[in-house]
Amino acid sequence: MPTTIIKEFTFEAAHYLPNMPDGHKCRRMHGHSFRIAVKVMGEPDATTGIFIDFSEVKRIVKPLIETLDHWVINEVGEKMGEPLLQNPTSENIAKWFFQQLMPVLPGLNCIVVHETCTSYCEYRQ
Ligand SMILES: [Zn+2]
Numbered sequence: 001m002p003t004t005i006i007k008e009f010t011f012e013a014a015h016y017l018p019n020m021p022d023g024h025k026c027r028r029m030h031g032h033s034f035r036i037a038v039k040v041m042g043e044p045d046a047t048t049g050i051f052i053d054f055s056e057v058k059r060i061v062k063p064l065i066e067t068l069d070h071w072v073i074n075e076v077g078e079k080m081g082e083p084l085l086q087n088p089t090s091e092n093i094a095k096w097f098f099q100q101l102m103p104v105l106p107g108l109n110c111i112v113v114h115e116t117c118t119s120y121c122e123y124r125q
Contacts, residue, residue, distance in 0.1 A: 035114035094123035
């Protein structure tokens with residue numbers, strides 16, 4: 001039976017949303033304690049009983065977390081030439097994580113980006 005493994009990560013970062021209407025509070029630079037959940041789906045091995053080791057997920061995802069942690073995400077996007085991060089909505093951050101991880105994380109199913117305790121977004125293809 002397919003099983004979903006979920007590994008969560010946190011990072012602190014600032015951003016602003018340049019395409020929001022004039023006067024919208026999200027156009028101003030502000031920070032979040034972002035929480036990212038990486039969901040990986042697969043069939044557990046009959047012998048080990050696991051699909052993928054949590055530490056393996058961490059090894060693969062951690063470099064992306066470090067790319068954003070304690071930076072202004074828009075500026076990271078400028079340096080990388082990455083349009084999704086130049087307009088770093090939760091939706092675009094989730095899509096960026098998914099696109100980066102898809103080639104290297106077999107069974108990737110969903111990325112969840114929590115911007116606040118009550119607001120989050122899920123991206124899957
Ligand atoms: Zn925000």
